[in-house]
Amino acid sequence: MLGRVVKWLRVIGQDVTYGQHLTGYGLIRAARAESRLILTRDRRLKQKQPPPFMFIASDHYREQLRQVIQECGLKPGDGMFTRCVECNTVLQPRSKETVEKIVPPYVFSTQEKFSWCAQCQRVYWPATHHEKMLEELRTIGIG
Numbered sequence: 001m002l003g004r005v006v007k008w009l010r011v012i013g014q015d016v017t018y019g020q021h022l023t024g025y026g027l028i029r030a031a032r033a034e035s036r037l038i039l040t041r042d043r044r045l046k047q048k049q050p051p052p053f054m055f056i057a058s059d060h061y062r063e064q065l066r067q068v069i070q071e072c073g074l075k076p077g078d079g080m081f082t083r084c085v086e087c088n089t090v091l092q093p094r095s096k097e098t099v100e101k102i103v104p105p106y107v108f109s110t111q112e113k114f115s116w117c118a119q120c121q122r123v124y125w126p127a128t129h130h131e132k133m134l135e136e137l138r139t140i141g142i143g
Protein backbone atom coordinates (compact mmCIF):
# COMPACT_ATOMS: atom_id res chain seq x y z
CA MET A 1 0.00 0.00 0.00
CA LEU A 2 2.94 2.28 0.60
CA GLY A 3 5.13 0.90 -2.17
CA ARG A 4 5.02 3.99 -4.31
CA VAL A 5 5.88 6.44 -1.56
CA VAL A 6 8.72 4.13 -0.49
CA LYS A 7 10.29 4.44 -3.94
CA TRP A 8 9.93 8.19 -3.82
CA LEU A 9 11.55 8.41 -0.42
CA ARG A 10 14.47 6.43 -1.82
CA VAL A 11 14.67 8.80 -4.78
CA ILE A 12 15.32 11.63 -2.34
CA GLY A 13 17.92 9.51 -0.55
CA GLN A 14 16.04 8.21 2.47
CA ASP A 15 16.93 4.83 3.93
CA VAL A 16 13.64 2.91 3.71
CA THR A 17 13.02 -0.77 4.33
CA TYR A 18 9.89 -2.29 2.85
CA GLY A 19 8.55 -5.75 2.27
CA GLN A 20 5.99 -8.44 2.86
CA HIS A 21 7.90 -9.72 5.87
CA LEU A 22 7.37 -6.44 7.71
CA THR A 23 3.99 -7.10 9.26
CA GLY A 24 2.67 -7.48 12.79
CA TYR A 25 5.26 -8.11 15.42
CA GLY A 26 7.94 -8.74 12.79
CA LEU A 27 7.58 -5.10 11.81
CA ILE A 28 7.84 -3.90 15.38
CA ARG A 29 10.87 -6.08 16.10
CA ALA A 30 12.66 -4.91 12.96
CA ALA A 31 11.91 -1.25 13.68
CA ARG A 32 13.25 -1.58 17.24
CA ALA A 33 16.36 -3.45 16.15
CA GLU A 34 17.25 -0.86 13.50
CA SER A 35 15.83 2.23 15.29
CA ARG A 36 13.52 2.98 12.43
CA LEU A 37 10.39 5.05 12.22
CA ILE A 38 7.41 2.95 11.13
CA LEU A 39 5.20 4.29 8.36
CA THR A 40 1.87 2.55 8.50
CA ARG A 41 -1.69 2.66 7.28
CA ASP A 42 -2.75 0.13 9.90
CA ARG A 43 -4.72 1.79 12.69
CA ARG A 44 -4.47 -1.34 14.83
CA LEU A 45 -0.71 -0.94 15.14
CA LYS A 46 -1.19 1.37 18.12
CA GLN A 47 -2.48 -1.49 20.23
CA LYS A 48 0.81 -3.32 19.88
CA GLN A 49 2.78 -0.58 21.65
CA PRO A 50 5.08 0.04 18.72
CA PRO A 51 8.24 2.14 18.61
CA PRO A 52 7.79 5.58 16.99
CA PHE A 53 5.45 5.40 14.04
CA MET A 54 3.61 7.68 11.66
CA PHE A 55 0.09 6.92 10.55
CA ILE A 56 -0.30 7.65 6.85
CA ALA A 57 -3.81 8.89 6.26
CA SER A 58 -4.03 9.44 2.52
CA ASP A 59 -4.56 6.85 -0.22
CA HIS A 60 -2.59 8.94 -2.66
CA TYR A 61 1.16 8.71 -2.87
CA ARG A 62 1.66 12.42 -3.48
CA GLU A 63 -0.19 13.23 -0.27
CA GLN A 64 1.67 10.46 1.52
CA LEU A 65 5.02 11.78 0.36
CA ARG A 66 4.13 15.31 1.33
CA GLN A 67 3.09 14.14 4.80
CA VAL A 68 6.30 12.20 5.43
CA ILE A 69 8.54 15.02 4.17
CA GLN A 70 6.75 17.61 6.27
CA GLU A 71 6.38 15.64 9.47
CA CYS A 72 9.94 14.29 9.35
CA GLY A 73 11.34 17.66 8.32
CA LEU A 74 13.15 16.11 5.35
CA LYS A 75 15.12 18.33 3.01
CA PRO A 76 15.36 16.61 -0.35
CA GLY A 77 18.50 17.78 -2.10
CA ASP A 78 21.95 16.35 -1.62
CA GLY A 79 20.79 12.79 -1.13
CA MET A 80 18.81 12.79 -4.33
CA PHE A 81 19.44 9.79 -6.61
CA THR A 82 22.00 8.19 -4.28
CA ARG A 83 20.00 5.10 -3.42
CA CYS A 84 18.58 2.20 -5.43
CA VAL A 85 14.83 2.75 -5.62
CA GLU A 86 14.21 -0.98 -5.89
CA CYS A 87 16.24 -2.34 -2.98
CA ASN A 88 17.42 0.65 -0.90
CA THR A 89 21.16 0.01 -1.41
CA VAL A 90 23.44 3.06 -1.65
CA LEU A 91 24.57 3.44 -5.25
CA GLN A 92 28.21 3.41 -6.31
CA PRO A 93 29.75 5.35 -9.16
CA ARG A 94 30.60 3.25 -12.18
CA SER A 95 32.87 4.23 -15.01
CA LYS A 96 31.47 4.57 -18.49
CA GLU A 97 33.65 1.82 -20.02
CA THR A 98 32.27 -0.79 -17.67
CA VAL A 99 28.64 -0.30 -18.63
CA GLU A 100 28.99 -0.46 -22.38
CA LYS A 101 27.49 -3.95 -22.66
CA ILE A 102 24.86 -3.35 -20.00
CA VAL A 103 23.05 -0.18 -21.03
CA PRO A 104 21.26 0.52 -24.33
CA PRO A 105 23.57 1.91 -27.05
CA TYR A 106 21.74 5.22 -27.16
CA VAL A 107 22.23 5.68 -23.43
CA PHE A 108 25.88 4.77 -23.71
CA SER A 109 26.49 7.29 -26.45
CA THR A 110 24.63 10.14 -24.77
CA GLN A 111 25.41 9.72 -21.06
CA GLU A 112 28.67 10.22 -19.17
CA LYS A 113 27.81 9.47 -15.57
CA PHE A 114 26.65 6.11 -14.34
CA SER A 115 26.04 4.56 -10.98
CA TRP A 116 25.00 1.09 -10.02
CA CYS A 117 23.48 -1.01 -7.30
CA ALA A 118 25.81 -3.79 -6.13
CA GLN A 119 22.84 -5.62 -4.64
CA CYS A 120 20.45 -5.96 -7.59
CA GLN A 121 22.92 -4.95 -10.36
CA ARG A 122 20.77 -2.14 -11.74
CA VAL A 123 22.62 0.63 -13.56
CA TYR A 124 21.38 4.20 -13.17
CA TRP A 125 22.14 7.29 -15.17
CA PRO A 126 20.82 10.82 -14.97
CA ALA A 127 18.69 11.61 -17.94
CA THR A 128 15.09 12.08 -18.71
CA HIS A 129 13.89 10.08 -15.74
CA HIS A 130 15.76 12.34 -13.34
CA GLU A 131 14.13 15.31 -15.02
CA LYS A 132 10.71 13.73 -14.75
CA MET A 133 11.25 12.95 -11.10
CA LEU A 134 12.36 16.48 -10.30
CA GLU A 135 9.34 17.77 -12.13
CA GLU A 136 7.12 15.43 -10.15
CA LEU A 137 8.63 16.65 -6.87
CA ARG A 138 8.02 20.22 -7.92
CA THR A 139 4.41 19.32 -8.69
CA ILE A 140 4.04 18.01 -5.16
CA GLY A 141 5.59 21.22 -3.89
CA ILE A 142 8.99 19.83 -2.93
CA GLY A 143 12.36 20.84 -4.26
Ligand SMILES: [Zn+2]
Nearest residue numbers: 084087117120
Ligand atom coordinates in the same frame (compact mmCIF):
# COMPACT_ATOMS: atom_id res chain seq x y z
ZN1 LIG B 1 19.20 -2.33 -5.95
